[in-house]
Amino acid sequence: MKMSVNIAGVELKNPVVTGSGTFGFGEEYGEFYDLSELGGIGIKGLTLKKRDGNPPPRIAETPLGILNSVGLQNPGVDYYLEHDLPKLRQHDVKIIANIAGNTVEEYCEMAEKVSAGCDLIELNISCPNVKEGGVAFGTSCNMVEHITREVKKHAAVPLVVKLSPNVTDIAEIARAAEAAGADALSLINTLLGMRIDIKTRRPVLHNNVGGMSGPAVKPVAVRMVWQVANAVKVPVIGMGGIQTAEDAIEFLLAGATAVSVGTANFRDPYAALKVVRGIEAYMRENGIEDVAELTGGVRPY
Amino acid sequence: MAPQSVICKVIHNREIARGIFDMSFACPGMAELARPGQFVHIACGEGNLLRRPISIADILPGALRVIYEVKGEGTRYLSQLKEGDPVDVLGPLGRGFDLSRASGNAILIGGGIGVFPLLPVAKLLGKRAYVALGFRSASAAVLTEEFSAVSAGVHIATDDGSMGYHGFVTDMAEMLSGVNPTILYACGPKPMLKNVKLLAEKFGVPAEISMEERMGCGIGACLVCACKTRKNGEEGFSHVCKDGPVFDASEVIFE
Numbered sequence: 001m002k003m004s005v006n007i008a009g010v011e012l013k014n015p016v017v018t019g020s021g022t023f024g025f026g027e028e029y030g031e032f033y034d035l036s037e038l039g040g041i042g043i044k045g046l047t048l049k050k051r052d053g054n055p056p057p058r059i060a061e062t063p064l065g066i067l068n069s070v071g072l073q074n075p076g077v078d079y080y081l082e083h084d085l086p087k088l089r090q091h092d093v094k095i096i097a098n099i100a101g102n103t104v105e106e107y108c109e110m111a112e113k114v115s116a117g118c119d120l121i122e123l124n125i126s127c128p129n130v131k132e133g134g135v136a137f138g139t140s141c142n143m144v145e146h147i148t149r150e151v152k153k154h155a156a157v158p159l160v161v162k163l164s165p166n167v168t169d170i171a172e173i174a175r176a177a178e179a180a181g182a183d184a185l186s187l188i189n190t191l192l193g194m195r196i197d198i199k200t201r202r203p204v205l206h207n208n209v210g211g212m213s214g215p216a217v218k219p220v221a222v223r224m225v226w227q228v229a230n231a232v233k234v235p236v237i238g239m240g241g242i243q244t245a246e247d248a249i250e251f252l253l254a255g256a257t258a259v260s261v262g263t264a265n266f267r268d269p270y271a272a273l274k275v276v277r278g279i280e281a282y283m284r285e286n287g288i289e290d291v292a293e294l295t296g297g298v299r300p301y
Numbered sequence: 302m303a304p305q306s307v308i309c310k311v312i313h314n315r316e317i318a319r320g321i322f323d324m325s326f327a328c329p330g331m332a333e334l335a336r337p338g339q340f341v342h343i344a345c346g347e348g349n350l351l352r353r354p355i356s357i358a359d360i361l362p363g364a365l366r367v368i369y370e371v372k373g374e375g376t377r378y379l380s381q382l383k384e385g386d387p388v389d390v391l392g393p394l395g396r397g398f399d400l401s402r403a404s405g406n407a408i409l410i411g412g413g414i415g416v417f418p419l420l421p422v423a424k425l426l427g428k429r430a431y432v433a434l435g436f437r438s439a440s441a442a443v444l445t446e447e448f449s450a451v452s453a454g455v456h457i458a459t460d461d462g463s464m465g466y467h468g469f470v471t472d473m474a475e476m477l478s479g480v481n482p483t484i485l486y487a488c489g490p491k492p493m494l495k496n497v498k499l500l501a502e503k504f505g506v507p508a509e510i511s512m513e514e515r516m517g518c519g520i521g522a523c524l525v526c527a528c529k530t531r532k533n534g535e536e537g538f539s540h541v542c543k544d545g546p547v548f549d550a551s552e553v554i555f556e
Contacts, residue, residue: 021523021524022518022522022523023522024521024522024523024524028518028520028521028522028543029520029522031303031304031520032303032306044522044524052537052538053524053527053538054527055527055529056514056515056525056526056527056528056538057514057515057525058515058524058525058526058527059351059515059516059517059523059525059526060515061349061350061351064348064350065350066350066351066517068517068523068525070523070524070525073524073527073538214350215350263350265518265522266350266351266352266517266518266519266523267344267350267351267352268306269306269391269518269520270306
């Protein structure tokens, strides 16, 4: 039974990775299980300089989902490379470095720096929680094309462009990224949402709005993965509300080559590992030899 | 030691005051690891995605006890659990109180539902623990006898004067200066903790305070439970779940 998948020349031992921002730099979850069991680890979004992030509250619960507004708190790329990366490198697992910047130049500089210490770069042009940069780069075809083309020149490892769902036509954005040289695409980032406390008339999040994730967004994510996978040739990493292997298999059938487990880690620290085991069990039960057979296997009407 | 994620069995779960529930659950490994001031992260049914962080109110042989207020859907789910029911617990988590810093007497200051994590502190310090508890009113006063039984003495303050001292628990605690405290341990609402920080400065002793914030993963990965601190001269956001919930009061910045 073959569990490994190939993303732009990088072989993941299985199709399950973790969602950036939900898994820190891996260390905390490494106390629960061997991180080498995963296909890859999407690390917390990095910026050129240390960022403090937004004031609390940064999280709100919604029906079968959450809103977050962390605002890319991180120690800065240099600190990460020196202190956190060496620990993570002790595990036999592919590392996906998520990078964000305020300007195109910053993204390029980031790409150069992290190329030395990761297997894939995930271009974060879809973070809804920062005032500058972030999602502003990810919502127009022209901007996506421009930033992808520029960063690609500075990336020594394959470039995965992470798409925002907060757009009118995600397939169009996906085609722009592919045309500019993206080696793979990942989607969806969080959906912009809001909650209001009716007693205080204040938003629950200090940032007023935040990114929504969790099982509630899954049908939207599956639909977008399906649309994008049909629009491009590059591999797609699908994510959005995956809690179980059944959820993950939906994304694979919709056209994803790999899947990412995010918010589910908060509920169950073993969530990503259970998805790996569950996919294996499904393949055994259904006589599937190669997990790649599932990719795009949906039979649409 | 690494925290554990375990399906435990409820030993008992009963209402001890209006909307306040006292629950114990069997968890031999977790109980052995737990320290005063740490918390457990409890899953509250399929409908509530996030776990609820609840401080440990007692460390028993092979079991932990938590006391919580029903505030929303999650805690309502917990309140309906019966003896023998499974409960999904992640813990013990966070940095607890450092009792080795109490070189002599200590004053424990608790406000409202913040009194619960101080019970295991009182039990370990015994006759060195002078306890000051603040409540809204006499009807909200809980656990006072348990504190009395294990400590050097309990002093009660209420907002409405219906029991004990009429006023702030920190003002009452200030009158305990005669016990020569070597440290203050506190948990309660933010305005109270801010006063505890000032009181510690007045006494010239350190204070350890337990903070609360809306939480996600509970283990330090998602970074949502931010608390503004100053460490080594540098201002930034620490995280209640991993850097806390107990902080040295001198590090916490109150806005």
